[in-house]
Ligand SMILES: NC(=O)C1=CN([C@@H]2O[C@H](COP(=O)(O)OP(=O)(O)OC[C@H]3O[C@@H](n4cnc5c(N)ncnc54)[C@H](OP(=O)(O)O)[C@@H]3O)[C@@H](O)[C@H]2O)[C@@H](O)CC1
């Protein structure tokens with residue numbers, strides 16, 4: 001998904017497009033094409049023209065990815081439908097869906113396509129798309145999960161095109177090349193119902209490429225929660241706009257590569273989305289660039305309070321993130337001074353307390369701190385403060401709320417659970433609700449680490465940011481320390497907390513991908529690759 005820097009700008013959304021070989025291709029010994037060419041498409045497949053139009057009409061950045069809640073989508077759809085002939089929107093959706101599925105097949109004619117059809121319009125989309133594929137020579141069978149309530153127009157169209165209703169669902173699934181999941185879309189709630197579960201499992205186990213229509217059935221569109229069983233798709237073709245569940249784990253994991261089909265909804269959507277994901281161009285615009293007259297204070301000085309006798313390495317890693325984060329200078333206060341200086345001679349080290357360290361424009365406190373002091377004192381400063389790891393232990397909401405300058409908290413799910421007084425599983429299952437709840441509780445900006453890192457602004461009216469560059473290679477000891485130093489450096493350079501957090505998460509994920517190239521990486525490798533990631537975002 002991440003192109004090498006020399007290949008130029010990268011668009012990131014979720015993951016590579018499905019590379020499973022449709023059964024008909026396998027039988028002919030064919031291989032799927034490279035991502036972005038022929039059969040497979042890149043993640044977050046581009047929808048440049050309509051999004052550009054929408055972005056311009058709202059004065060927004062061209063590349064930011066937006067997601068809207070179901071209520072907002074339905075309101076926009078209702079407005080648009082009132083001006084269009086009946087069924088026009090569904091036809092647009094079905095046409096986009098059929099084109100996307102055709103793009104996954106080596107040849108449409110002769111391909112075996114199975115539609116899983118629920119009781120709503122999501123099933124209608126699948127049926128009309130199936131009709132289009134049948135007209136191009138595909139063998140299309142529909143598995144009706146609610147035969148009496150299947151979309152009648154869609155069913156008629158499918159039959160007229162030569163498609164049929166399957167009498168033996170498991171038989172057709174066993175030989176399918178592609179399965180379209182049209183069980184539920186934005187109207188679904190809760191996990192799959194019992195009758196759908198065996199069918200969804202058979203689809204998954206069949207070896208066919210599973211394409212979710214609008215959303216993988218069984219996931220919550222607004223929150224990304226998965227409350228029961230859900231369809232695991234190789235790709236999702238979504239209509240009009242992304243929905244939060246497509247971008248936030250755990251549902252994001254079920255969606256596969258996400259492709260957005262324009263159905264003309266853009267201009268009807270409000271300018272402020274519920275969720276947004278930065279892309280390269282956004283990050284490049286936000287990154288600090290020193291002016292000709294800049295000195296270290298104009299570029300920002302970041303102070304790092306980290307490390308302990310037990311965890312001296314955390315100090316080195318947090319400082320490593322900070323020195324690569326764009327601030328003009330890094331000050332270090334704590335017991336790891338010797339280790340820090342040995343690795344980074346450019347860092348200014350100071351004795352205790354932090355308040356005597358000289359001028360600082362933002363503080364980072366917490367990585368490897370153990371039971372060490374300093375949190376209360378640093379919170380009393382009048383500059384932005386990032387609190388991470390051990391610094392979060394027992395963090396007093398009133399002390400954070402009383403601050404005159406912004407605060408950025410960077411917990412992982414376990415730390416967030418303790419701060420919220422809930423189980424870790426509850427945070428992991430409901431990441432969006434959890435990050436919003438923490439931001440509200442502390443009156444602070446909160447970055448919730450994870451495979452889809454989220455950043456909620458202290459101002460609840462602003463969209464939550466979701467990071468698209470995360471990679472499982474980042475699940476390595478010390479990588480969080482690097483992130484906090486990096487984000488703190490960006491805070492010191494003058495970025496707002498939500499920008500500092502989301503830009504840091506973006507660079508951190510990208511650096512891990514660049515350093516890893518598919519192999520394990522250490523936190524030091526990630527820190528060392530930050531300049532490359534920085535440069536990659538600025539490559540036109
Ligand atoms: N509006 C538009 O302009 C456009 C909409 N479009 C498409 O329509 C989709 C929305 O359609 P929708 O509103 O009909 O809802 P949908 O997602 O099909 O499901 C609702 C049905 O499922 C049922 N059900 C609920 N939960 C369930 C579960 N867990 N497991 C099983 N069943 C469950 C529930 O039935 P009930 O609870 O009554 O049994 C209800 O009948 C949208 O995602 C997009 O694909 C596009 O064509 C573009 C234009």
Ligand SMILES: [K+]
Pocket residue numbers: 122181182183184185212213214215216217
């Ligand atoms: K679906």
